[in-house]
Amino acid sequence: MTDNVYKPTTATIKSIQLEAGGGRPIRTFKIQVDEQEARDQFLHKPGQFAIISYFGSGESVFAINSKPNKDGIIEFSVMRVGNVTGKLHELEEGDKVGVRGPYGNSFPVEDWKGKDIVFIGAGIGVSPVASVYRYVLAPENRKDYGNVTVIYGARTPKDLVFKDEFKTFEERDDLDLWLCIDWKFGPKGPTGESAMKGWPAINMQAPGETKVDSNRKFTAFVPQLVEVVKPNPENAVAVTCGPPIAIKFITQALDKLGWGADQIYTTLENRMKCGIGKCGRCNIGDVYVCKHGPVFTYKEVKDMVPEF
Secondary structure (H helix, E strand, O other): OOOOOOOOEEEEEEEEEEEEOOOOOEEEEEEEEOOHHHHHHOOOOOOOEEEEEEOOOEEEEEEOOOOOOOOOEEEEEEEOOOHHHHHHOOOOOOOEEEEEEEEOOOOOOOOOOOOEEEEEEEHHHHHHHHHHHHHHHOOOOHHHOOOEEEEEEEOOHHHOOOHHHHHHHHHOOOOEEEEEEOOOEEOOEEOOOOOEOOEOEOOOOOHHHOOOOOOOEEEOOHHHHHHHHOOOOOOEEEEEEOOHHHHHHHHHHHHHOOOOHHHEEEEOOOOOOOOOOOOOOOEEOOEEHHHHOOEEEHHHHHHHOOOO
């Protein structure tokens, strides 16, 4: 795309979707690379990331959550938490941004053909997961995979992202969707009561003993909901992303259910900056997350970070 690997190419914002409001709002941006030559080279795979620039303020790393395409179109979701993300939230359709990438490895979706897949996301961490389930659930690919389960949770119903998409999921008969919102907290921690009407509380002390009927919306933390759902590890893989603490407890829940560490896939960020393994900001020992990742099996993560 350019001889200078650090120089971004320009892209135009095609649409902006407000996903969640509040103090840390989330917006999803759809952009298209401007130059045809650059578009031809911007062929991303599920799990890869891009580095987006707000000219004059800097750049940040974002997971690409759109399925692969040949039109130079990518989508990414931005939570407003700092300078660059704040500036991006001020942009409108038709405005320009810079983009570098795509970078990193990807989820081995070809190796998963014929397997059941469980997708588990927490908060904005569902964004990297979305690139994979959108690929798997695409009409041209759906027949290649077995049962699909999507487990997702956020603080409140308003904090759930991709709401319109999940509504369509509820109407599909080729996947099983489970949602949760966080517990209400009292002086001594979670109260164990339903956080909102229509979101019944699970059995907080023994999640796996929760009685389940046709309802698929609960008050629970995501790792607890995993124990409620009890996804079967036989001939299956799990894809999970979210804050590190959420990944830690989600993988522990899967371990209780008999999942092997090499069946679980996740992504790491680790403050990536250059995207090509040169700056040394994201390395864990001799592993550069931007170059050797961001996709790893849980086994690989534990070998790198034993306390995980």
